[in-house]
Amino acid sequence: MFRCSAQCCENESASMQQVHNCIERCHTPLAQAQSLVTNELERFQDRLSRCTMNCNDKAKDSFDSGSKEAQVKALLDSCVSKCAEEHMNLIPSMTRKMKDALLQADK
Numbered sequence: 001m002f003r004c005s006a007q008c009c010e011n012e013s014a015s016m017q018q019v020h021n022c023i024e025r026c027h028t029p030l031a032q033a034q035s036l037v038t039n040e041l042e043r044f045q046d047r048l049s050r051c052t053m054n055c056n057d058k059a060k061d062s063f064d065s066g067s068k069e070a071q072v073k074a075l076l077d078s079c080v081s082k083c084a085e086e087h088m089n090l091i092p093s094m095t096r097k098m099k100d101a102l103l104q105a106d107k
Contacts, residue, residue, distance in 0.1 A: 001027060001029070001030050004026035005023045005027070008022035009023075029105065029106070032105055033105060036098065036101050036102065036105065037102075040094060040097065040098050040101075044087070044090065044094055047087065051083035051086070051087070055080050055083060056076070058075060058079060059073075059076040062075055
């Protein structure tokens with residue numbers, strides 16, 4: 001991207017607008033890659049958040065039905081740990097998916 005942008009600036013016959021447009025074209029692949037990674041990480045974070053919110057709901061329901069605080073805490077800890085473990089297991093496939101998408105975008 002930087003090499004491409006530098007080449008845009010080396011064109012002495014180009015107008016400022018042409019140089020600007022050229023630099024924007026150079027930045028497009030990086031912006032697309034950043035967007036792809038950001039979107040994938042946001043989806044991952046949303047899924048993890050939904051899982052932990054579900055754990056909170058279960059804990060609240062358990063507490064409301066008369067469970068002792070220690071039991072509720074154990075339930076919550078177990079549930080959140082399970083969420084973390086499940087989502088950690090998703091990281092390799094998410095990474096592979098991002099790499100594949102970035103390779104496709106690079107072609």
